Amino acid sequence: MTVENAGDSGADASSSSDSRPIVYDLAPNCTLDEVAEGNDYHAVVNGVVDYGVFVDISDVVSGLVHESNLDRSYDVGDRLVVRLDEIRDNGDVSFSVADIESYRTETVDHEPTITAITDLETGESVTIEGEVAQIKQTGGPTVFRIVDQSGIVACAAFEDAGVRAYPEVALDDVVRVTGTVEEHDDAAQIEVDGVDRLSGDAEAEARERIDTALTERAAPHAVDPFVEWPAFEPIHEELEEVARLLRRTVLEGRPIRVRHHADGDGMCAALPVQLALERFIERTHGDDGASRHLFKRLPSKAPFYEMEDVTRDLNFALEGRSRHGQKLPLLLMLDNGSTEEDVPAYRNLAHYDVPIAVVDHHHPDPEAVDPLLDAHVNPYLHGEDYRITTGMMCVELARMIDPSVTEELRHVPAVAGLSDRSKAEVMDEFVALAEREGYSRADLGAIGEALDYAAHWLRYSDGQSLVNDVLDVDCDDPARHEELVAFLSERAERDVDRQLDAVEPHVEHERLANDAHLYRIDLDRFAHRFTYPAPGKTTGQLHDRKVQETGDSVITIGYGPDFAVLRSDGVRLDIPQMVAELNEEVVGGGVSGGGHLVVGSIKFVKGMREEVIDSLVEKMADAAIDDDLSSTASIDD
Template identity: 65%
Template sequence: MSPSHAGNDSGSVSAVTVYDLAPDCTADVVEVGTHYHATVNGVVEYGVFVDLSDAVSGLVHDSELEGDYRVGDALIVRLEEIRDNGDLGFTEVQPDDYRTEIVEQDHGATVAELGDAVGDTVHVAGEIVQIRQTGGPTIFQVRDATGVVPCAGFEEAGVRAYPDLDVGDLARFVGTVERHDGSLQIEVERVESVDDPESVRADLDDALDEAAEPHDTEPLVEWPAFDQLRDDLAAVAKTLRRAILDGRPIRMRHHADGDGMCASVPLQLALERYIAEVNEDPDAPRHLLRRLPSKAPFYEMEDVTRDLNFALEDRERHGQKLPLLLMLDNGSTEEDTPAYRTLAEYDIPIVVVDHHHPDPEAVEPYVEEHVNPYLHGEDYRITTGMMCVELARMIDPDLTDSVRHVPAVAGLCDRSRADAMDDYLALAREAGYDEDDLDDIGEALDYVAFWLRYNDGSNLVNDVLGVDCDDRERHEELVAFLSSRAERDRDRQLDVTLSHTEHETLDNGAHLYRVDVENHAHRFTYPAPGKTTGAIHDHKVREHAGDPVITIGYGPDFAVLRSDGVRLDIPEMVTQLVEEHPGAGVSGGGHLVVGSIKFVSGRREEVIDALVEKMADANIDEELRSTLLRD
């Protein structure tokens, strides 16, 4: 009860206090022996029925009345009893001296408390994060410090309720808590402004900022090189949790390969769980998070125009905020900046977690957070999948048991030579996966990614990776089948391409292999040119028993590069080629030992010959030998 006072003429200390209930007060606020202002709502032979508020009424028996009354007349009554069935019995009183005290019932509730208030009238104050017009009511998604709840405002069917309200406004929604399709919503009776909105917003922001703090998790393995990244990852976790609390959709883009899926799938699961935790709408995870693969090793204009178009449509049709873009295993290079500049026109925030060689000067003007091992003096051996498993655990530690094997899969997929790989492999063995199992999972992921093309394939990919999979036997059988199909298709491709693979020995002693994957490999089927080049390279690495090997798979306007035992520094080579061959349209990048280059077709021979010259000058490095040769 939150009383406010209104004195009568007396103001005497000895005056009787008579309470005037606000219209929405319930019987919870009345007490036996207390005086109230009442209004007659019915006259019967044995007395009159009176209202104290819209929800509180009772009988003044004829024997307890001082005068005659008609409907609508006012009088003062004293509550004499509250019967077992809830009926109220009053006596009329006519005090000589009284003062009036207005009573407003506190219906205030947080979103987190609504589960215990079904059927009750409540006030929820918060920020409107989405307004969606249905064929019936207008649905306002309202967030306070504890969560987000849909509030249904009713006008004529399909007509916008409370048209003066906009996304971002603060308001107090008053209504009844009901269950709709199994979830909670407030059926709105009225909307009120909040007192001191600047203070309310500041308090709300502080509370949300505190709620967005990530969990302080212990790392899966002890690894000093990785420790440098943990603060950066914690900042990303907080940014993502805050975006969810703010009702901002997240659009997740990841490289369509094994490491990209090892990064995105655990993070998708963690974010979906957190969205469900703070939203009463069961469809919120589907509406607020979308995972999408990117075929190119950078954020293409084709991808950004699609993403932006869908985001603008969702804002127009569903009243959503524009999304946050989350780039995984991609997004660190100058090639990403045209797409980023497009999003900057709409103030769309961008977060990047990647382990490809970055161009920080190019991308950091456009990104809010950028996590990359190269920024801390490390390299690609810390894979994006390894980072994102820890990031996902900071958002939802409860998924730890289902992702213990994932960092090892990510490391094998991207040929990580990290010192911590042995620890990750041991962790996977504890979860029931030996190294052959992990290799098969990586192979199956690449195979599925090829056929899914631009589809995320969430349920299938989860089953293949073994994350949030409810049937371990199905997972194992699926991986065995898909990996065997991938091996069959890869062997078929090798049978075609190996006889067309040209060999030479470079001045530094490295074996160089070249193959035209455009004309001497099956097209439009698995494996793609990059994977085909990798398969040829692995075959030659085994054949040469640890000697340094470089493989180039090329087409009319591209080349895919693989190396073992040679420190190529592909990003630096690309930079040099751009300067030395103007007009060749050179672009590309990757890791020190894996990458790709594009150029105009008319300058192909010139660019590849220059590339080979640089390879011949590269240093031999035994540390970079293939994981295929690991004991």
């Protein structure tokens, strides 16, 4: 409230010693909540009748000055000072002409009652304040999705059919919206009367209020891990921060895009997180279809974020912003994303300030990737290794996001561990946990094989309903789950046997200087291509067979024209380090790749294959033998 003028006297109206009566000048949108009986107001005549005149003291507050209270005749548009005599229960207001000669004027700004989004009731006229999370132009109204400290709501503003209403309002602006609450598609929606952008102190106060509340609401649920595991404790703490980030992203109305490795462990990581996030999205947005627009999961065939994938993702995100007025998404990388090979894709996203979080168990390059990430969870960063699989981590992450998924996920860590051949000391506990839910160890292995088989044929599709049924997560038909797993795992076993029968006669064997067995197979010439199992899986299955046959230290190399897949048991390798050395030593080889320490893949230029592989074998021959070190993971590219 501020002083406007000094009325008749011309004296300094701002003087604290000015004792003259106050006449209030109301802002146009002031309501009855901002007036009081007995106060004097500047008014304008809006109608003349036989029994008096009607006056406006704001665009919203009007009333009658009865003829008995008039001091003279008035015409429409005349200005006068009136006293508010009575506000009746029905909202009618009566005035009289104020009998004052000298006064001071104070202006009254409209201070609406702000309604929290979760308190909206159908039929009410309300004012809300919040941040703009989405601006979608339809063939009719412009729909703004507004986030406040309590929730999110759609606000429909109509300018003209297909015409953008309030074009000055942009994503992330803080606005004050007035309108009437209606019901649309079983959810509250505000039919907009007005939208004002806030600035200055009002904007800052609103942002602080919303930020404080969202930070509190985003807090992850406190859940105890399925099994006690000291090695997992520091990782558990970091997963809490990722859960906080993902929950905050949902509360802000920002989409989430998940990329995961297309294998058993990758799916055991992605499906629980998807289930938890979709439930949290539906509950937060009060819309059964919200998750379709705010969540997308896609597999990645390569064990890193390829430029092809990031280009598709970025194009999809930019189209979503253009067509649907969405914010650019948060990218969540699962069972992938920790290596230097991911850096070019991340740098591409950096041009658009896309936030990125990674949960992975491949050997990381933190100096390369961490400056580009908002969160990075990896057991290697805590002195652990890939025996802690991404699926094990993401089951706990999902429970922190939404603990209602807990009962559906008790078997998933065991499937993830068996799929990636984890030798973690708690594997027996994970298997026992699954057995109490009715899954035998054989069942768990079959589920992992079925997931791998389905992932191979799905290629770049998420295959959500199919893989949910295979993993028995969010599956409403147990019989179908059992039939699918039996069918797919049997087909996988048949195809693996057929592939190994084809390659076995062509496997080359030699004993290295460190006494390790080396097996080589030219997959381009002697394996079935473009079918299951892929080169990585073929090499892994051949390797497992040779380990069983020899009971000794074994290295297996499956190679093609420009790639090689590596497996090792009982040999102390560091494949990422070997790749870095090969890239420097084999001039013109174009060597790249990585993976785990003893499981990985490399690429090179076709014409340098012999030099690259020969140099690789020399390094393997110099590696130390360690009978306790075994390959525990799988790469299916």
